[in-house]
Amino acid sequence: MAHGTYFAWDNADRGETPCVRDDNLELSYAAFAARTEAVAEQLAGLGVGPGDVVATFLPNRAELLVVLMAAWRLRAIGMPVNPGFTDTEAEYQLSDSGAAVVVSSAPVGDRQARTFLPVDELATTASAEWMAPQPPTADDDALLIYTSGSTGRPKGVLLGHDNLQFFTRSAVDFFGHGPDAHALLILPLFHVNAICVSCLTPMVAGGQISITGHFSAGRFFDDVVRLRPTYFSAVPTIYALLVSQGRIPDGALDSLRFAVCGAAPISRELLAKTEEIFGIPIVEGYGLTEATCASACNPVDGPRKLGTVGPAMPGQQIRIVDPEGRDVPTGERGEVLIGGPAVMRGYLNRPDATAETLIDGWLHTGDVGILDDDGYLRLVDRIKDMIIRGGENIYPKEIENALAGHESVLECAVVGAPDPVLGEVPVAFVVTYPEAEVTEDGLAAFVEPLLTRVKRPTEITIVEALPRNPVGKIDKPGLRSRVG
Structure with a gap:
């Protein structure tokens, strides 16, 4: 399949074809390119040049993408910051x-x-004298995305245009996108998933992006x-x-071809229930910011295996290794390693952390997984989330999967709590569906025949919501601090 690029100036000849819209602004490809040139000239006037970092501190809106593209026009680096930050x-x-601006x-x-540039003062038209510099190359740095910091202070992941070009072109092929591709963007744009899967990929295909305001289940439909x-x-x-909203009106979702689930594991039960209600494939994928978003994904049209995150995406490689770095046999668990052109440049100004994570070109994810005979990856857990109870290794995801099998369980999380005798014991936090009539004792009885004694939670607490980090993942360090 022939591929375009995601660069606005390369796509200006698409003219009035819709490119990006939000609640207040709608831009064709020609208008998006014109805005990009105008803001690039404005940033250049503020001294921005190759290698400089241009930050946005904005909620999801079309201007965020314009600023990102304008930074790239100057061979600068775009860095979206979580607007919810203090x-x-x-x-x-x-x-x-x-950051320079x-x-x-x-x-x-x-x-x-x-320099602070108010978003409402962004230029909309470039001057007649504006001469854009040489465009970026594949070797130029493109994005700086900070990790959520679940393992300490957040680190800046540096991705190049080579990473982004490889991923977006691969994703166009993998998902079968054409010019009719139309992404509904509901995830935050300070996260690589939203930028790559829902923005740059449809731009490469000649499609369009609709950016919605603050997510609500009612508004979504x-x-x-x-x-x-x-x-x-x-x-x-x-x-x-979305599933807890109840019945969806007939025909309301007819335009949807598929949906993607990522960023955190989804239970088999919730995935199956969502597919049943939506009537479309929900493809679960897996990836890290450090590997430009997604490295494995169940195919839209091929075999999907519930409980897995699919095979490696085209052009990427996945290995499972033991603590000594040796490949383990198929079906055995070990650390997940990722290789290929999507792997990051490294962590900004963190050579030691980069050297620990990137070894001989392979990204060490810190995730425990198993590859089956067909190359489909099943995630077991995070290495650091493993609970050691009296010398026995316990993977919280196994307990979470058992709890998720109960019809009243919406989501759950299991962490290790300190124990003076055993070292650690598993405890569970559970969110139930609205109106569900289930007790903590009832959940304990439900999992008793499903788990050996050592894996059964010593305590189950029903809560209204689970804490989350800025990219929507369950904040297990926060939960551990509650029981510590």
Whole structure:
């Protein structure tokens, strides 16, 4: 399949074909390219050049993509910052990255350390004298995305245009996108999934992006009926919220061809229930920011295996190794390693962390997984989430899967709690469906025949919601601190 690029200036000849819209702005490909040139000229006037970091501190809106593209026009690096951050959290990322300019609704972080450009003052038309510099090459750095910091202070993951070009072209082929591709963007744009899967990939295909405001389950269905997207990408929590809405009006989802689930594991029960209600394939995938988003995914049209995240995506490789780095036999568990052109450049200014994570070109994920005979990957757990109870290794995901089999369980999380005798014991936090009539004792009785005694939670707590980190993953360190 012939591929375009995601660069606005390469796609201006698509003219009035719809490119990106939000609740307040709609841009054709020609208009998106014109806005990109205007903001690139504006940023150049502020001294932005090759290798500089341009930050956005914005909710999901079309201007965020314009600023990102304008930074690339100058061979600069785009860095979206979580707009929900406190001033202190934002300043850590802005100073760690050495950001030159931040585009925001109001000043954020150290007002003296960098230039602040109000989003409402972004230029819309370039001057007649504007001469764009040489465009970026595949070797140029493109994106700086900070990890959620679940293992310590957040680290900046540096991705190049070679990473993004490889991934987006591969994703176009994998998902079968054409010019009719229409992504409904509901995930936050400070996350690589939203940028790559829902924005750059449809741009490469000549499709369009509809950016919705703050997610709500009720609004989602209205947006699908109104906008007629062909796909969307979401996290398990969003699917749980959508499924709990009850019956969906007939024909409301007819435009959708498939949906993607990622960022955190989804239970087999929730995945099956979502597919049944939506009537489309929900393809579960797996990846890390450090590997440009997705490295494995169940195919839309080929065999999908519930409980797996699919085979390696085209052009990427997955290995399972033991603690000494040796490949384990098929069907045995070990650490998941990722190789191929999607693997990051490294962590910004963290040579030691980069050297620990990238070894001989392979990305060490810290995830425990198993490959089956067909190359489909089943994730067992995070290495660091493993509970050691009296010398016995326990993987929380196995307990979570057992609990998720109960019809009243919406989602759950299991962590290790300190124990003076055994070292650690598993404890569970459970969110139930609205109106569900189940007790903690009832859940304990439900999993008793499913788990050996050592794996049974010593305590089950029903909670209204589970804590989450900025990219929507369950905050297990936060849960551990509750029981510590």
